[in-house]
Every structure is written in structure tokens, then in C-alpha cells.
Amino acid sequence: MMSGIVSTTAAINGLAMTSLSGFFVALEFLRSALAAAPESSGFDIPTRWLLGSAIGLLIAAYFIAEFLRRQPETTINPAVVATFNLRLRAWWMMSFILVAGLLTGRIGTVVLFGLVSFWALREFITMTPTRRGDHRALFWVFFFFTPAQYVVVGLGQAYFEVYSVLIPVYASLFIFSRIAWAGDHKRFLERSAKIQAGLLICVYSLSHAPALLDLELQTLNAQGVWVHWNGSKPGLLFYFVLLVQLAEVFQYVWGRLLGKRVIAPQINASRTWEGLIGGALSTAVLGALLWWATPFTIWGSACMALVAAVMGYAGGMTMSAIKRDRGVEDYGTLVQGHAGVLDRVDSLCFAAPVFFHLTRAILAA
16 A cells, blocks of 8 residues: 555656646747747847746746645645646646747737637637528638638738728628528527627637737837837737736636625626726736836826726626526637637737727827
8 A cells, every 4th residue: 555655646746747847848948939039020128028027927826836736625725726727727828829929920920810710709609509591601701701801900001991891891791691691580680690799709809919010109208209119019919918818817816805796696706896996907007017018108008908907807798698698608628727719818809909999099100
């Protein structure tokens, strides 16, 4: 029996050492990739500091997770520790994917977000049943309008007037017409609205995130004069994604610490007013601290961070309402820790178009 205990302990220690070594190998790979990236690729000094800060937070979270994993079950709820570890893995994976996309350049980033949109839309449509009359409309949605949106975004800011109306106008009218031509009138409005909502949220809204890479912006210099902003656009995109993701963490923490007033119990019993307000204010403070990586002033960065946090929260609430309506818990199982891709990017989908249009309206050169 003693030999069995020793062998089990050795196996656990070996697994821990393997995980730790894998963690440091991945970290070294990411560090080498960033060090090799020229500043002309968009990874200037402020962007590298921003990425370093994000990596530092993930490293700290990793060691916190290791500490919690070693605590006795009587001290900390094992389910909480397991959930934290799974979410941490999902954040690491998202960070590597995002950095990999940025390292491949603007087109690589657009393609990356396009693939995420395609999979998120697939999860959204799969969640609710469709009829035979919807299939041809869905074919056009998946294999024409989704790639077309990202192709036009990839063509650059000169095509802003095209990608800003392609889905809300042309795709929406097409969906109504194509389903009507199929001759199936049962639940016509419900079916059409579902496809339109999925395309609008998963594709159109999320496509505004990589569109940030093409904005020509201006900023206030030390003398209070508007000048062209020569900062890193990949850095601005990473700043936006970082704020939205950390806003979810802040909202969760504040909700656990002080949450008493649930906003909509029938929608999501864990989302409280205290979590929303505390998370939004914490994100605003973080945005003010990171203003140097953006074209915004300190107060402007704080306000944009506040808007991103509130819109991200609205996205989470909306997706929860849709899941409750359909009687499901999660959208999929691709990303471990957050059961579906759409569960992971729902806040980005709602925050991206608002952040993009406000930035363009205020700072467009």
C-alpha cells in the first residue's frame, strides 16, 4: 500500500513538473516571438509594455492557481479552484491566439477574427432548430456574407461605407427575401430574426475589432495641439481586448465580494449591480493607467474603458437571456473553461462596434 501511495505521489509530482515545464516553454516561445518582431510590425515599445503587463497578470494568476490547487478541500471549495484553473487556461489560449494573429500582420488578424466569427455564428445557429426553408439562406449567410464582411474589412478604411452597411442593410433584406422564396411561412418572423441576430452579433459586431487596425487617428500633444497619432494600432486592439476581458474578471470579483442586488434573476442570478458598478469603475481606473498605449488622454482612456466594460456586461446579459430562452447552459465546447467560443467573445461582440465608432468619431484624422 505504501508503494502505491509513493507511486501516486510521484505521478502527481511528475504531472505538476510537466505542466510547469510546459508553461515556461510556452512563455519562452511568446517572449522570443515578441522580441523578434520588428517595431515596424506594430509592436513598438508601448505595445510591448502592454503585452508584458498582460503576460505578467497571467503569470501571477498561474501561480495563484497553483497555490490554490495545493490547499486542502476544507479550506477552499474545489469546484471554485477547478473553474478558476479552466478559465485561466482559456485566457492563456486566447492570449496566444491573439498575439499569433497580430504577429502575422493585419491580414492575419482579420482572418483570425473571421474564423472566430464563423465558429461563433455556427454555435448561435446550432442552438436553435431550423427548418428546411432556412437552409439556403443559411448557406449564403455562412459562405458569402460572413467572409465578404471580413474581406471588405481587410481591404481597409477606404471601404468603411461598404462594411458598415453590408450586413445591417443588404444581408438583412436578403435573409427575409430568401426565406420567403422558400415558401415556408411557419414562424417566419422568428426564424428570420434569429438568423439576422446571429449574423449581426457574431459577424458584423465582432468585425469592428480588427477594423481598429485601419483607423487613422489624431491625438493631443503636450501643447494641446491635435497631431497625427503614430502609435501602434495592434497595441490599440490589444488594449481593447484586454480591457473587455479584465472587465469580466473585475465584475466577477466585485459580484462575489459585495453582490447582493441581482439585476435580472431570471436571466442570470450571478450578475449583480455591485458587480457591474465595481467592475466598470475598476476597468475605468485600469484604462486611465494604460492611457500611454492609446491615442486617448488619461480621462478619455478612462471613459472609453468604462464604455467597453458596460457594453461587455450588456453582451453577457444578452447572451444569457438567449441561452435561458433556448434552455441551454453554454453555446459549445471548443474552449475549455468557457464552454463555447461565443461564451468567450460575447462581451467583445457588444463592445467592439461601440468602441470602434466612438474612437472614429472622436479621433479620426
